[in-house]
Amino acid sequence: MDLNLRKAIIANISDxxxxxxxxxxxDAIQNGEEKMLPGLGVLFELIWQQAQQDEKQEMLTALKQGVEQAATS
Structure with missing residues (x-):
């Protein structure tokens, strides 16, 4: 069986x-379920692909801050 998870996630949210x-x-973040992580990854990939370089830098700054905060919690 050939399952393309990325395509399935995109098809599921396309409308x-x-x-x-x-x-x-x-919902995915609040539930904190591991099974939701691939879907969030696909969503982030879509955002990243559409972002301009300055937006990517903002995301990276926010991500770094979030990682640092999570690491000290």
């Missing part, structure tokens, strides 16, 4: 509006 996408992200 979602902004509010539904936000709800998906918030």
């Amino acid at each position: 979602n509006d902004k509010q539904q996408l936000e709800a998906t992200i918030v």
Whole structure:
């Protein structure tokens, strides 16, 4: 069986509006379930691919701060 998880995730959210996408992200983070991590990874990949260089730098700064904060918690 050839399962392309990335394509399946994108197909699953392709008709979602902004509010539904936000709800998906918030739900995945609040539930903290490991099974949601691949989906969040695909969403981040889509964001990264569309971002300009300055936006990528902002994301990297926020990510670094989040990692540092999580490491000290």
